[in-house]
Amino acid sequence: MSLTQDKLAQTILSLQLEPELIELRASQIRIDVLKTSGHMKDLNFRSIHARDLEFLFDSYDSRFLAGLVRRSLEGAPLRFRLSPRMTRSGGTTTRFRSRTGAVRYEIAIASSMLFDGFGDEERDVTVCGWPCATRLEALQRIFEHELVHLCEQVCWGNSNCSGTRFQEIASRLFLHRAHTHSLVTRRERAAESGIRPGVKVVFECEGKRLIGVVNRITKRATVLVEDPTGRKFSDGLQYLTYYVPLLSLEVVKTTSTSF
Ligand SMILES: [Zn+2]
Structure with a gap:
């Protein structure tokens, strides 16, 4: 583990913000996204681009973790992808390691789930234990979950959201109360x-x-x-x-x- 990665590990294992502050930062990110994105025009946006995910990453990284996540990657590529095919999970974070030992990361978000999730019919959508009234809130909760996966992978090479370490970090950093979602699946x-x-x-x-x-x-x-x-x-x-x-x-x- 490099010095920066060690600092990231220490930070996510100990950072304790007031719940109000966490909510405030998430709201600021919400406002920034809507102001900046060429696709996401309102809380129940109808289109989204992989660049929006990158914007979310940089916003969360800078507002919550002082840019430590990007620095901890130490040049390892991080790619963002929207997956219209994922039908069960809201997102995935993957650490790839080539035969030469080169590492790269990918965060994929299930766009199908997001767009199916807020249909015309009334239905309670909860993500990570939080009721989400809008598509953007659901996306943020999913993204926060994936960000914890990424941090764990960067620091320890593995990540497991049913594990205690993950849940403890997700709860302190983003107030998550669960690692599941009730977005409507196509199934x-x-x-x-x-x-x-x-x-x-x-x-x-x-x-x-x-x-x-x-x-x-x-x-x-x-x-x-x-x-x-x-x-x-x-x-x-x-x-x-x-x-x-x-x-x-x-x-x-x-x-x-x-x-
Ligand atoms: Zn997970």
Whole structure:
């Protein structure tokens, strides 16, 4: 551990700010982001750019940790990415180490989750134990969580948000009370509309109406449609596999049988 990294470690293990001060700094960052970003125009912004994540990083680093995180990287590249494909976690922070020993870091934020998370319907969204009324608040809580991951990785080479050290740092630095979120996942939204594995669905493909069975749900649903030209499955039938956007699927109403 270098001197700067050691200083960062000491700081995140001991820094104790008043809750009011923590909230104030987070609000100042919120105001700065909206003033500076070319994409995020209001609290429930409709678009976001990886540069906005970099701006968030520098704001948090300077307002909370006196620029120690950037300095502790000691030139190791830190990349920011928006991931429309992540369907479970709000973000990820990864430390890559090449065969030559070169280290680089990446923070990815699940844009799909953020944009799905604040739909038209009322729903309580909590991130890291905090109710979030707006998309920007949710993003900040996710980002703070990832920043703790990054700090741990820089200082100790590993990070685990179910561990005591992480939770203790996240709670002191950002008042986090949990390391989970209740952002709506696509899976969850799909389940609400009745789309889940095993359910019969109808959808349109190249002008044809096809009926199939949902096999798996990620960003899209995998639907198996019986077809004599398809691959043979272990149930003895042949299926073609389709990847269908969830919104294009309709559940086939089955007549209920009463016993
Ligand atoms: Zn985590």
